[in-house]
Amino acid sequence: MDDEIVSRKQRMIELREKGLSYGNIAKMFGISRQRVHQITTGYQFILKCTQSKGSGCKRPNNYITEVRSLVFKRDNNKCQMCANKDKLVIHHLDDNDLNNELNNLIVLCTNCHLDLHRPITKFG
16 A cells, blocks of 8 residues: 555656646546645645654744744735735745745745746747
8 A cells, every 4th residue: 555655646746747737637636736736745744743742853833833924024914026915825935845944935925826836838
């Protein structure tokens, strides 16, 4: 069973490297886009690490909440691309979801965030 899970994760990573979107991969595997993102980036592990005591994680349980609060405060609770104040998210500048250093995080609205992650379509 573990080999099956590893090969599924590896297949998803390979498809991402070929340029397929999380949404397209999700359709292939019959799961949500968000779940594909979690599986391919290891994001779920970070949540477990920051939320469970005794897991060996050196960060306190509220680390993610504190970092988010600092980033939103620093960025004046507005998108750093368009100054929108609605539907805000945090973006990792280096696209590494494991790097939660303050200098790697900025606040964006969902539209600007999607624009950054949308692959550029080449015509002709």
